[in-house]
Amino acid sequence: MKVIMVTGAEESSIVAEANSLGIQKYIHKPLILEELEKIVMKELNAA
Known part of the structure; x- marks a missing residue:
């Protein structure tokens, strides 16, 4: 299952942990709905 993580956290340790858990995309808040x-x-489409 693909996972897209949306968060306000920007610490590199959180990004590294997300990558180790198999997160495909890591999006920082605030985000634009069209971008999401x-x-x-x-x-x-890649699936």
Whole structure:
């Protein structure tokens, strides 16, 4: 299962942990909904 993580945290340790857990994308808040939609559609089409 693909996972896209949306968070306000920017610490490199959190990014490293997310990568080790298999997170495909790591998006920082605040985000633009259109940007999230593009990322989700790209990941779905790659499946």
